[in-house]
Amino acid sequence: MTHAYTPGLRINERTKVTSRRVLPLLGDVVVKKGDVLKAEDVVARTHLPGKVHAINAVNRLGIQPKDLKEYMLRKEGDSVTKDEIIAETKPFIKMMKTVLLSPITGTIETISAVTGQVFLREPPKPIEVHAYVDGTVIDIMDKEGVVMETTATFIQGIFGVGGETVGELAITVDKPDDILTADRILPAHKEKIIVGGAYIQHDVIDKAKEVGVRGIIVGGLDDEDLRKLLGYDLGVAITGSEEIGITLIITEGFGKIQMALRTFELLKSRSGSKTSINGATQIRAGVVRPEIVIPFDKASKTTESTDEPLGRGMEIGDPIRIIRVPYFGKIGKIKSLPFAPQKIETEATVRTLEVEFPDGFTANVPRTNVEMIET
């Protein structure tokens, strides 16, 4: 059997989800191992270094760099306030005196006797990292952050924009192939994460933003609408830091595509639950897909599925989804895995598989154009 590896998106009804909550710089972790936290709780804090300002002091004062330190009234490490005199010349006639004012409130970092520059730094900016999911701290990374764990329904989307947000899950459509229209967005959806069906358009996203919806999960949208939402043509899929006032996750792809039935049913079954979502996508090596995490209450107990990815090759009978035209979005089962590469319509000779669709129709598809799905 060919050792073909086909990545698929994860969809788990109930699984252990771990989430690394890491500071961008070293700082303080404010929780301890075993703490049970809410998504909104702070787990770690640090200070981002302030912005640096450089002043060409010698030009302003009309002196030589090597002499600069003699003229400085403040030394490296001193705190200064905006418009405070930090250096001055000492002429015989006082009127001829030139002064150097601090452009900011902060500290003097470096005084350079080579270039004659003075570097000042603004005060550090505090930043906090939140737990993001309701769960338990299972590991502490000293000065860096924590690892949270929760038992949750876990679904990966294919693409998203906007960062982390938390809210109650609400289903707005009846079927996975429904289109999410503006009239389905109600004032009651304020601060919620809403689930649509196959498609959403830009004006509907606008309506959701007006209402105060925190996040949208939908099958597909048009690239043109994405451009309208972002205000520019997205070149490289590295997202998550957009400030667009909402987080949007698409589960299937671009265009009008029915949300996978299993995804839709799973979301529907968790309607009303507190949900954490993150649109951050990075389609590069070290891929990051957008995620939907719906933790279970500690009390409810059913069996957990394994959190391990399917680490084996494709086998006959495995359910798959086709991820490129002409059968884009269709689900079927592997009927055969021909050993020899086959010629396809483009005349390329590639490794293919034969897929059987639920209606009995079969087709040959390149192996790279399918993803394995969990039953």
Place this chain on the structure above:
Amino acid sequence: MNVIIATDCGSTTTKAILIEKKDGVYRQTFRGEAPTTVEAPFEDVTRGVLNAFAEVEELSGRKILDGEKIITPARGNVGVDIYVSTSSAGGGLQMMVAGAVKTMTAESAQRAALGAGAIVMDVIASNDRRLPHEKIDRIRHLRPDMILLSGGTDGGTVTHVVELAEYISAANPRPRLGMTFQLPVIYAGNKEAREKIKEILNQKTSLHITDNIRPTLERENLFPARQEIQKLFLEHVMAQAPGYKKLMTWTGAPIMPTPGAVGLIMQTIARKNTINVVGVDIGGATTDVFSVYGEIFNRTVSANLGMSYSISNVLAEAGLDNILRWIPFDMDESDLRNRIKNKMIRPTTIPQTLEELKIEQAIAREALRVSFEQHKSLAVGLKGVQRERDISEAFKQEISGDTIVDMLKLDLLVGSGGVLSHAPRRSQAMLMVIDAFLPEGITRIAVDSIFMMPHLGVLSTVNEQAATEVFEKDCLIHLGTCVSLVRNMTGKPGEKCISYIITMPDGKKIEESLPYGELRVLPLDIDRVAEIDVVPAKNFDVGSGKGKPVKAKVSGGSVGIVIDTRGRPITLAKDRASRVKQLRQWAKAIDAYPE
């Protein structure tokens, strides 16, 4: 050494080739590929390598692996003698360079980094018109894999380069990978400033000092800096990428950045045949362009122009209309946009229908065109390793900034990368290359047969004989020769343009003429050479001047001799229906697609 296995771990796929010595000659015999597994859930590059090996094992019948260990040495049909690899996975090598003067040391630093196989994220210079705090912010936010700092000739200015070091120190930058590591900084500037640089950067960065890349104004010395970059790439960057520590223990030679290896092979072709070469390697995330004109080697990388991860950026940079102009059927703009994005989010998929193939090839033309434009604008009087130049030349470069890539002096154009190497018909690759690069006069065109230039580049560092033999016999596929008008030569469709006589190797003569706006193919086998006498009409030029005849030897290939009178730039009809008709006509002339 009789059996060699080599891989290239690309951003999308890991490609393995098997090379075996048979009857005293090295030949590439089997290949296998698998998705690269740098990303979750595996986060270990060796998984993809093992999968690619497994495919080679299956197809060749040779047992290469014992569990997850490579069997060495080779005995009979078991094992291999050496394993070598290149890599561009994990985003390749991402660098930031800094130099005192934008067009002098900063440009030299850029060349040093590019030549070593890096993507240059930004060039910081004392005179780049950004305010100090903007430079500092930029350094802080970019998070490169390493920084190359240069500035000043030896004994020259100290102030500017120290100022740049102060900016780097103030930014206190951190590397892209590994939170607790210090960012490697290579100092290759004025040697008089070394002590000051150490004072400023030694505590905050992992500082490495090497020879000045511009010891005098007239001389460039890029080699030591390039070597240091490649060494640090292995020690710092690769060692941080998932699985590479393990992979490095498997290989019999240091892993090279893919573009560095391709550059080696391009230079070998040019040197061995004494010709000018332009090469392109179009990948999933990036497109590299190489040019060798005489002794001058240049490489540029268009970091975000590629056919999978970066496909959407081709749309953003080239524009929708420029892509649509190459699509030979009516297509809805919204549909095209969605298809491009769907390829971006599922980058490993391939076109299954003919229509999809034509769309991808239309996008490829634009990715190639824009990358080549970028190359031409950076390859301005660039000088290779240790090349001397006098002061007047140095000034000329700064003032004129003329590209050294003269299409009329180009002898060979080589295409590589999935969309060209794996095009189902070779004529598709030929047409894509001609449309994107617009060769002028007489130009030979070839492709890398199955994308093995990186493998052969790294192999050449340990076994040049094997690399050269495989390159000549199995790697380069000559497509033929393109005969075309020169730059700024356009006319009206149907207008009298050229007439020519081709004397075939058997002495047979073909005498024809071709009006403006057409394409014609005359079959001529690989390894056969014919002679052509072209007489352009009085308003047209094929290299010797308007109306002046050109006599040249033309080499055959799997496509043949392509006579191209479509103009430079190619004249495309303005209305969609006529343009579609034109594109179909040209595709038919070169037999690009099935009827």
